[in-house]
Amino acid sequence: MTTNKTSSRSLLAGDVGGKRLLIILLLGSVIFPAFNLMLPESSFFHISTYTLTLVGKYLCLALLALSVDLIWGYCGILSLGHGAFFGLGGYAMGMYLMRQIGDRGVYGNAELPDFMVFLDWHELPWFWLGFDNFGFAMIMVVLVPGVLAFVFGWLAFRSRVTGVYFSIITQALTYALLLAFFRNDMGFGGNNGLTDFKEILGFNLQSDVTRSVLFSCSALALIFCYLLCRWIVDSKLGRVLIGIRDAESRTRFTGYKVEYFKLFVFVLSAVIAGVAGALYVPQVGIINPGEFGPLNSIEIVVWVAIGGRGTLYGAVIGALLVNYAKTYFTGAMPEVWLFMLGGLFVVSTIYLPKGVVGLFQNLQARKENSKIGTITGVGT
Numbered sequence: 001m002t003t004n005k006t007s008s009r010s011l012l013a014g015d016v017g018g019k020r021l022l023i024i025l026l027l028g029s030v031i032f033p034a035f036n037l038m039l040p041e042s043s044f045f046h047i048s049t050y051t052l053t054l055v056g057k058y059l060c061l062a063l064l065a066l067s068v069d070l071i072w073g074y075c076g077i078l079s080l081g082h083g084a085f086f087g088l089g090g091y092a093m094g095m096y097l098m099r100q101i102g103d104r105g106v107y108g109n110a111e112l113p114d115f116m117v118f119l120d121w122h123e124l125p126w127f128w129l130g131f132d133n134f135g136f137a138m139i140m141v142v143l144v145p146g147v148l149a150f151v152f153g154w155l156a157f158r159s160r161v162t163g164v165y166f167s168i169i170t171q172a173l174t175y176a177l178l179l180a181f182f183r184n185d186m187g188f189g190g191n192n193g194l195t196d197f198k199e200i201l202g203f204n205l206q207s208d209v210t211r212s213v214l215f216s217c218s219a220l221a222l223i224f225c226y227l228l229c230r231w232i233v234d235s236k237l238g239r240v241l242i243g244i245r246d247a248e249s250r251t252r253f254t255g256y257k258v259e260y261f262k263l264f265v266f267v268l269s270a271v272i273a274g275v276a277g278a279l280y281v282p283q284v285g286i287i288n289p290g291e292f293g294p295l296n297s298i299e300i301v302v303w304v305a306i307g308g309r310g311t312l313y314g315a316v317i318g319a320l321l322v323n324y325a326k327t328y329f330t331g332a333m334p335e336v337w338l339f340m341l342g343g344l345f346v347v348s349t350i351y352l353p354k355g356v357v358g359l360f361q362n363l364q365a366r367k368e369n370s371k372i373g374t375i376t377g378v379g380t
Contacts, residue, residue: 011231017357018230018313022223025059029219033212049208053283056215058323060280063222065303065319066312067272070229072301073310074238075265076245078163080297081170082273084177085145087291089274091181092144094194094287095128096137097205101198114196115189125187134201141278142271149270150263157259157266162248171294178292193288200282211283218279222316225272229312232265241265302341306348308357317356 184190307318
């Protein structure tokens with residue numbers, strides 16, 4: 001009993017940056033919606049619904065970055081296809097939202113979404129059945145990415161596919177899904193995807209209250225998943241994962257079933273990415289095959305590298321910073337944004353191997369060392 005209490009107290013004991021991040025997220029989950037709903041638009045402190053939704057989108061992408069940092073930063077598995085799991089979770093949520101439209105669509109068909117009526121479909125495909133139920137849809141949000149990751153990971157890890165080869169086949173996975181979901185006969189809206197959502201759980205998606213709740217849910221999901229990941233990496237399981245990252249052959253020779261550990265963390269990471277996609281879709285109002293684009297998955301890795309690989313909170317910070325910069329510069333200087341993103345990645349790789357978080361840690365360490373040197377000099 002004492003051990004459990006001690007371990008729960010020490011969960012964030014050495015994670016000062018994580019503590020600060022969680023406090024900010026917790027306060028933000030309350031303050032942002034309150035300033036949006038309770039303060040008049042004329043107030044200086046009023047937060048517009050547009051800003052609230054934009055930051056909510058950033059939080060979902062930060063959750064996606066967290067899932068990549070869990071497997072790449074702590075297990076050494078570089079996945080360049082996590083956009084696949086993010087997209088599948090988003091499509092599961094999008095299918096539920098489409099079923100809530102009912103006869104309010106353009107064609108007024110209570111059973112079939114507009115794109116199916118347009119394509120002259122006569123009945124709902126079997127894989128759409130059940131998505132009119134929120135609980136079933138949420139199960140699919142977790143189950144579909146999880147099952148795909150389990151099957152894909154089991155085949156790859158059992159065959160001892162590692163390194164760049166694993167990265168390449170994850171890229172092939174997300175590209176295959178991109179091509180499949182682009183087809184109109186797949187039943188997922190083709191290149192237009194799913195959009196024109198009306199409500200969720202009976203609440204209008206365009207209302208400020210619904211947007212505020214979605215924002216808070218995104219922040220709380222990020223907090224929960226961060227604590228879960230922190231608990232894993234600080235446990236014995238986490239030490240085994242780090243051993244696999246640093247010396248996989250040696251870890252295997254000590255008796256650990258390396259493929260089982262890698263499979264577990266890969267599936268968990270995919271599930272977290274799916275949850276991020278499900279929270280993302282109702283806030284942006286659309287999901288299309290573009291989310292499966294290989295470049296999107298590569299960009300996630302860039303967020304983690306810039307923020308700080310292997311820190312968890314660094315991945316969150318990196319996602320927030322890069323996506324804010326993307327929003328600003330794609331509006332101010334759209335023609336140079338991709339060059340800036342590539343430059344950021346190159347600079348962080350060469351000069352900031354531990355990312356922004358590592359830079360601040362080094363500056364803080366130098367500051368503390370200078371203080372110690374000053375005190376020692378005074379003492380002598």
